[in-house]
Each structure stands twice: as C-alpha cells, then as structure tokens.
Amino acid sequence: MLLEAKRTDDALVLHLKGAWRIDNIASIEEALRALPQTSEPRVTVHFDQLDYIDLSGAWLLHRWLGQSGGQVELKGDPPQHFDFIEDVLHQQPKESVEPPEGRLSLHEALIWIGRNSVAWLRRIQQTVSYLGRVAVNAVGALGSVHRLRVPSIARHIYETGIQAIPIVSLIAFLISVIVAYLGAQQLQQFGAEIFTVDLVSIAVLREMAPLLTAIIVAGRSGSAFAAEIGVMRLNDEIDALQSMGVNHFEVLVLPRLLGLVVALPLLTVIADAMGLAGGALLSSVLLDISLAQFLPRMQDALAPTTFWAGIVKTPVFALVIALVGTYRGLQVRESSRELGRLTTVAVVQSIFLVIFADAIFAVVFVELDF
Amino acid sequence: MSAPPIISVRGVTNRFGQQVVHDAVDLDVRPGEVLGIVGGSGSGKSVLLRTMLGLHRPNAGEVRIQDKDITRMSDSELLAVKRNYGVTFQHGALFSSLSVAENIQLPIREYFAASESALEALTELRLRMVGLPVEAGAKLPSQLSGGMVKRAALARALALDPTLLFLDEPTAGLDPISAASFDDLVSYLHRSLKLTVVMITHDLDTLIATCNRVAVLVDRKIVVDTLEAIMNHPHPWIREYFHGPRARAAQTAVDGR
Numbered sequence: 001m002l003l004e005a006k007r008t009d010d011a012l013v014l015h016l017k018g019a020w021r022i023d024n025i026a027s028i029e030e031a032l033r034a035l036p037q038t039s040e041p042r043v044t045v046h047f048d049q050l051d052y053i054d055l056s057g058a059w060l061l062h063r064w065l066g067q068s069g070g071q072v073e074l075k076g077d078p079p080q081h082f083d084f085i086e087d088v089l090h091q092q093p094k095e096s097v098e099p100p101e102g103r104l105s106l107h108e109a110l111i112w113i114g115r116n117s118v119a120w121l122r123r124i125q126q127t128v129s130y131l132g133r134v135a136v137n138a139v140g141a142l143g144s145v146h147r148l149r150v151p152s153i154a155r156h157i158y159e160t161g162i163q164a165i166p167i168v169s170l171i172a173f174l175i176s177v178i179v180a181y182l183g184a185q186q187l188q189q190f191g192a193e194i195f196t197v198d199l200v201s202i203a204v205l206r207e208m209a210p211l212l213t214a215i216i217v218a219g220r221s222g223s224a225f226a227a228e229i230g231v232m233r234l235n236d237e238i239d240a241l242q243s244m245g246v247n248h249f250e251v252l253v254l255p256r257l258l259g260l261v262v263a264l265p266l267l268t269v270i271a272d273a274m275g276l277a278g279g280a281l282l283s284s285v286l287l288d289i290s291l292a293q294f295l296p297r298m299q300d301a302l303a304p305t306t307f308w309a310g311i312v313k314t315p316v317f318a319l320v321i322a323l324v325g326t327y328r329g330l331q332v333r334e335s336s337r338e339l340g341r342l343t344t345v346a347v348v349q350s351i352f353l354v355i356f357a358d359a360i361f362a363v364v365f366v367e368l369d370f
Numbered sequence: 371m372s373a374p375p376i377i378s379v380r381g382v383t384n385r386f387g388q389q390v391v392h393d394a395v396d397l398d399v400r401p402g403e404v405l406g407i408v409g410g411s412g413s414g415k416s417v418l419l420r421t422m423l424g425l426h427r428p429n430a431g432e433v434r435i436q437d438k439d440i441t442r443m444s445d446s447e448l449l450a451v452k453r454n455y456g457v458t459f460q461h462g463a464l465f466s467s468l469s470v471a472e473n474i475q476l477p478i479r480e481y482f483a484a485s486e487s488a489l490e491a492l493t494e495l496r497l498r499m500v501g502l503p504v505e506a507g508a509k510l511p512s513q514l515s516g517g518m519v520k521r522a523a524l525a526r527a528l529a530l531d532p533t534l535l536f537l538d539e540p541t542a543g544l545d546p547i548s549a550a551s552f553d554d555l556v557s558y559l560h561r562s563l564k565l566t567v568v569m570i571t572h573d574l575d576t577l578i579a580t581c582n583r584v585a586v587l588v589d590r591k592i593v594v595d596t597l598e599a600i601m602n603h604p605h606p607w608i609r610e611y612f613h614g615p616r617a618r619a620a621q622t623a624v625d626g627r
Contacts, residue, residue, distance in 0.1 A: 021531070022478070022482060022492075022530060022531050023481075023482065025478075025481045025482045025484045025492075026482065026484065026485075029484070029485055029488050054531040055495070055531050055563065056492055056495075056531050056581035059491065059492065059495045060488065060491060060492075063491055079600040080562075081563075083562075084562040084563065085495070087562070088495070088498050088499050092502065093498070093500070093501055093502055093506075094501030094502075094521075094551055094555070095501060095502055095503070095515070095517060095518045095521065096503060097505050097506045097509060097513075097514075097518075099511075140470070164624060186546055247522055276483065334512040335467070335510070335511070335512040336466050336467075337467040
C-alpha cells in the first residue's frame with residue numbers, strides 16, 4: 001500500500017507511504033491509476049509517512065498531480081526531487097534535433113513515391129558506375145606489376161581458395177553420392193544401372209560442381225568481403241586510404257576480385273574430381289560397377305566439351321560474388337547494424353545472381369550446342 | 371568526512387602476464403563527492419574502473435561497494451550491486467540498433483514491469499535531465515552528434531536512479547563548448563541528485579570544473595588528494611601533468627574565467 005486517498009469536503013487528500021522507488025514502479029502506477037479520474041479542485045499531498053522516494057517515483061507523482069489539474073498543496077517534507085523536476089522542466093534543451101517527419105497524408109505519400117523513385121534510379125546509376133570504376137581500375141592495374149598487388153592477390157587466393165578445399169570437397173562428394181544413389185534406384189527399374197555413370201559424370205561436371213562451389217564460396221567469401229570492407233569503412237580506414245592518395249579499388253576490390261577469379265575455377269576442378277570419386281565409389285559399392293568399368297564408361301559418356309562447359313562458367317560466378325561482396329561492403333555507412341544487413345544482402349544477392357547467370361549459361365549452351 | 375566510504379578499494383593488484391598494472395592500491399570514494407581519476411596512457415585507469423564495476427576480477431585485494439566485497443560475490447549478488455550504479459563508456463556504447471529512447475528503457479524493462487506509458491514518462495524525464503529534447507528519443511545513435519551521444523549515454527546510465535555514477539572519459543572527443551556544457555551538466559546532476567561520481571578524464575578543464583578530489587595513478591600506485599594539494603605534489607609525473615605547457619594554458623584559462 002503506497003497511497004491512501006481520502007476525500008474531504010473540497011479536496012482530495014493523499015497520504016504517501018512506504019518506498020516510492022523505481023523497483024516498485026508497477027505498484028506506483030497501479031496506486032495512481034486507482035485514484036479518482038475526475039479533475040479535482042484541490043489536492044493535498046502528505047509526505048510525513050513516506051519512507052523513501054526516488055526521482056522516478058517523484059516524477060510519476062509529479063506528472064499525476066500535473067494532470068489532475070487541481071491546485072496542489074504539499075504537506076510535510078516534500079522531496080527535494082520536486083525542486084529538481086521543476087528546474088528540469090523549465091530548462092530549454094541544450095541540444096536540438098530536427099523534428100521527426102510529419103504525419104501521413106497524400107502530399108507525404110507523393111513525396112515518398114518520388115523520393116523512392118529517385119533513390120532507385122540513383123542506385124542503378126551507382127551500381128553501373130561501380131562496375132565502370134572496377135573495370136577502369138582493372139585495365140589500369142593489369143598493365144603494371146606494382147599496381148596489381150600480387151601479394152594481396154595471393155593472400156585472397158589462399159583465403160578464398162585453399163582454405164575452402166575441405167568443405168568444397170566434402171560437399172561435392174556427398175552431393176554426387178546422393179545423386180548417384182537416387183539415379184541408380186530409378187535406372188535399376190529399366191535395368192539400366194550403367195547409365196548412372198553417365199548421369200553422375202555429366203551432372204557433376206556440367207552443373208553440380210560449378211554451381212555448388214560457387215554457392216559455398218558466396219556464403220564463405222562473399223560475406224567475408226562485405227564484412228571486412230564494411231568494418232574498414234566504419235573505422236574510417238577507407239577514408240584514410242583515400243587521404244593518402246591510395247586507390248581503394250586497387251588495394252581492396254581488385255585483389256579480391258582477381259584472387260577469386262583464380263581460386264574459384266581451381267576449386268571447381270577439385271569439386272569435379274571429388275564428385276566423380278563419389279560417383280565411382282557409390283557405383284562400385286552399390287551397383288557392382290568396378291572402377292575398371294566406370295572409367296571407360298565415363299569417357300564414352302563425356303563429350304570433349306563437358307568439362308569446359310562447367311569450368312568456363314566459374315570465372316563469371318567469381319566476378320559476380322566478388323563484385324557483390326565488395327560493393328555491399330563499401331556501401332556500409334554509420335552503424336554496425338548496416339554492416340550486418342549489407343553482409344546478408346551480399347550473400348543473398350550473390351547466390352541469386354550466380355544461379356541466374358547459370359540459367360543464362362544453360363540457355364546459351366543449348367543454343368550453341370556446346 | 372566521517373561518513374563511511376561508498377567504495378573502498380583495498381590492496382588491489384592487477385597483473386597482465388609479467389606486467390603489473392596495480393600494485394596493492396588503496397582508494398576510497400566518499401559519498402557525495404566527485405572523484406577524478408587521471409594517469410598516463412597505459413597506467414591502468416580503465417582497468418581500475420572495470421575492477422570497481424565488477425567487470426574485472428583483480429589478482430589480489432578487495433573492492434567494497436556499500437560495504438559489500440564485490441570481488442567475492444556470486445553473479446546474482448553482483449547484479450544487485452550493479453543496479454545501484456550507472457556507467458557511461460568512452461565512446462558512449464549506445465546500442466546502435468536501438469533508438470535513444472529504447473536505449474534508456476532497456477535497463478528499466480530488464481528489471482521492472484513498467485507499463486509503456488510509465489516508460490515513456492521516465493524516458494522523457496531522463497532526456498530532459500541531460501538537456502536533450504524529447505524528440506531526440508526517436509533518433510538512432512548514429513543520427514546524433516558527439517555531444518548528444520554523450521548526453522544520451524548519461525541518460526541511459528541514469529535510467530535506474532543510481533546513487534553512484536561512473537564516467538569513462540566523458541568529454542573525450544568533444545569540442546570545448548560541448549565539453550564545458552557537459553561538465554556543467556555533471557556538476558548540476560551531482561548537486562541536485564546527491565550523486566557520487568567517479569570519472570576518468572584527461573581533460574584538465576573537466577577536472578578543475580567538476581572534481582572535489584583527484585586520484586592520480588603513477589608507478590602502479592594511487593595518490594589521492596584534493597586538487598590543490600595534488601597540484602603541489604612533488605612527484606615528477608604529477609608535476610609535469612599539472613604544470614606542463616598544456617596544463618598551464620588550461621590553468622590560465624580557468625583562472626581568467
């Protein structure tokens with residue numbers, strides 16, 4: 001019980017009791033809410049039975065008294081916090097902020113549509129100009145060993161390529177085992193188990209290995225590119241580079257791009273090998289197709305172009321992943337929240353664009369009969 | 371003078387590997403005072419602050435806050451002590467994904483079942499106390515200027531009506547006008563709310579404008595005294611600190627005010 005209310009002829013008399021501190025904030029609210037809601041001509045507050053009141057308690061009481069609209073009389077020893085609150089309320093803010101945007105209206109809606117359209121156009125323009133700057137810098141850098149930053153490229157080949165070998169191998173192996181297993185079950189119904197070899201080798205070399213590798217690398221390295229560059233942006237490191245006259249495209253974007261363009265095809269070759277190994281293993285264990293039968297059958301099934309049809313796509317995937325990752329990283333401004341959001345965007349977009357590019361390649365290859 | 375100290379640090383030793391940062395230091399913080407902690411870079415000011423906050427366990431010694439030894443406490447007991455103090459960190463440490471109002475409300479929500487309207491009311495008071503307009507509550511920390519971030523951090527530190535306030539370099543990175551106005555704010559809150567304030571600062575102006583006593587970390591020990599007495603201390607580092615070229619400039623400026 002924090003409050004006792006009595007009504008005399010012309011006034012509401014409040015006796016405060018116990019501890020009015022932030023710990024009891026729920027009880028304080030409840031006690032104030034239980035008071036009559038009608039406006040009172042006079043309110044008398046007695047503080048003599050009060051044990052303790054802190055600033056929060058005093059503030060809630062002060063607000064209620066202000067809202068009651070009556071003439072307030074304080075009896076006993078009013079808390080000093082009241083003076084402080086009065087003082088604070090009479091101060092002008094020391095700092096100012098822009099007022100928040102107005103309420104929704106047709107006018108606001110039109111402005112919103114206009115702003116967003118312009119923002120969209122600007123985003124397209126930014127993307128195109130980013131591609132352009134990367135291209136110009138790449139042409140410039142390829143002409144000179146110093147500007148190519150070979151040590152940096154080597155580091156990125158190591159980080160995005162060599163360190164990814166275990167996970168890429170494992171996934172390529174498992175996926176091809178799964179495809180071979182499901183394919184064999186269907187083909188057995190026609191007594192055509194031997195075609196499992198064709199299925200696995202063509203599927204792995206043409207589609208599975210390049211696509212899966214690209215998706216894994218997008219998740220691993222695309223996010224790393226965006227996060228690394230984003231953190232540098234937040235730490236003003238990119239401004240520092242620019243102030244020294246160092247071209248950040250040359251030292252940050254191009255090494256990642258070129259490193260990945262080298263690493264991804266190589267990783268795909270490893271994924272091809274592991275995928276074929278997985279298919280061969282499953283065939284020998286489950287279908288009694290020994291390695292001696294598997295290899296010649298595979299050679300018959302594969303056209304000379306099959307391997308290249310897979311590999312030729314991977315530099316394009318690498319470009320997409322590196323461009324999206326670095327672009328999103330450079331977009332980070334202001335806060336760590338942006339960093340998380342843009343890293344996610346980088347991964348999602350690069351995976352989408354990789355699959356989209358793969359679809360275009362599929363159509364083109366069919367038309368070319370490649 | 372006779373009141374028991376609100377914080378008492380006894381024989382605290384902190385070591386990192388071979389490096390001894392504090393060698394059996396003692397420090398008392400008296401209720402209602404503003405204590406400034408100064409010291410060279412790497413002299414362990416922040417470690418001392420973190421030790422007093424219970425964020426860092428010292429290698430030896432004890433820290434008593436309101437007569438309870440926080441170095442030997444369980445986490446739940448420590449939580450009860452932590453409720454009584456507010457802290458601002460050097461770079462504000464406002465949660466960047468929350469608005470200023472949500473930052474202030476976070477500790478209140480964590481501990482108490484307050485209704486939304488009460489939370490709004492409490493937030494409004496905290497904002498006005500630190501000289502921010504109520505509209506600033508809707509902003510994200512990244513949309514605020516440096517001075518406003520410091521004020522918002524102070525508002526969050528005051529969220530639970532603490533009696534003890536720790537400030538880590540409250541005026542670092544502010545322009546002189548904002549820094550002076552922040553000093554005024556700290557003094558004003560200290561006077562009006564009877565707060566005990568412990569602050570780390572490098573800013574001589576802040577030290578002169580706000581602090582009752584100064585603790586200097588030198589040679590792994592602490593020297594504590596009033597500002598006047600410390601300024602006449604014979605230790606060479608302390609002499610250099612208070613009478614070096616920058617100090618003289620600050621001193622003349624303050625005397626001239």
